[in-house]
Amino acid sequence: MQTTPPSRAGRALIAPLAGLLLLAACGRKAPEAPKDPAGPAGLLGTASVAGRVTFAGTLPPNEKVTMATDPFCAGHNPGETEIPACAVGPDGALANVLVRVTAGVSGSYSPPAEARQLDQKGCAYSPRVLALMTGQPLDIVSSDDTLHNVHAAAKENKAFNLGMPAAGTRYTRTFAKPEIVPFKCDVHPWMRAWVAVVPHPFFSVTGPDGLFEIKGLPAGTYTIEAWHEKLDAQPFTVTVADGEKSVHDVRFTDSSSAASSSPAAAPTR
Numbered sequence: 001m002q003t004t005p006p007s008r009a010g011r012a013l014i015a016p017l018a019g020l021l022l023l024a025a026c027g028r029k030a031p032e033a034p035k036d037p038a039g040p041a042g043l044l045g046t047a048s049v050a051g052r053v054t055f056a057g058t059l060p061p062n063e064k065v066t067m068a069t070d071p072f073c074a075g076h077n078p079g080e081t082e083i084p085a086c087a088v089g090p091d092g093a094l095a096n097v098l099v100r101v102t103a104g105v106s107g108s109y110s111p112p113a114e115a116r117q118l119d120q121k122g123c124a125y126s127p128r129v130l131a132l133m134t135g136q137p138l139d140i141v142s143s144d145d146t147l148h149n150v151h152a153a154a155k156e157n158k159a160f161n162l163g164m165p166a167a168g169t170r171y172t173r174t175f176a177k178p179e180i181v182p183f184k185c186d187v188h189p190w191m192r193a194w195v196a197v198v199p200h201p202f203f204s205v206t207g208p209d210g211l212f213e214i215k216g217l218p219a220g221t222y223t224i225e226a227w228h229e230k231l232d233a234q235p236f237t238v239t240v241a242d243g244e245k246s247v248h249d250v251r252f253t254d255s256s257s258a259a260s261s262s263p264a265a266a267p268t269r
Contacts, residue, residue, distance in 0.1 A: 042107030057254030
């Protein structure tokens with residue numbers, strides 16, 4: 001029986017698909033076990049810092065896309081879809097803000113054994129902003145029955161690009177150095193996420209209510225930074241005593257809109 005060769009369009013689709021499947025095969029190597037932190041052990045305390053992050057003014061416009069190029073994505077996101085880079089809720093509550101200590105912490109902290117999870121669900125990353133400690137496992141999974149790839153453009157850590165050919169595909173990776181790693185999907189360019197790698201446990205990410213809380217701080221003075229992918233970072237300083245809960249709200253405005261969505265500098269201890 002005569003076999004009909006694939007069309008030019010078919011060959012154009014097969015080539016990138018084969019490349020991503022090869023990435024998937026090459027990416028199944030188990031990650032290295034995290035090393036124990038060097039130096040004196042860091043201390044945990046009984047102080048905390050909490051507050052609410054809000055936005056006031058005119059937001060930078062969110063991108064709007066149609067997903068007709070992938071029937072699976074279009075079925076979950078019919079018509080024009082707004083990409084929630086700036087997600088503002090009631091009373092200006094700002095979601096997806098990383099709040100982390102950037103100065104005042106001393107010593108080394110062992111990472112939790114429990115993994116954090118980054119999912120691909122409905123042709124979007126979930127969550128959009130995720131934070132974990134250096135050495136803590138990150139489970140990267142796909143809940144979508146379509147082809148994705150996970151392209152982590154790390155600079156301080158090893159970058160990687162993993163094919164995710166089907167629902168249920170899973171990889172586990174760890175990061176040895178602090179930084180904010182941008183994630184994207186080359187198949188679906190509207191898919192973006194940010195994974196913040198922090199060298200200590202003193203961080204929080206806001207949800208739709210804009211609330212954050214950093215627990216377990218030893219008494220002392222700390223510089224804390226609120227980071228958002230589209231807005232200029234907002235630093236502040238607090239001094240806390242043992243058992244004290246310091247309340248500090250953070251307010252972004254339209255004057256803090258960043259020129260680009262590039263990640264901020266890696267957090268410091």
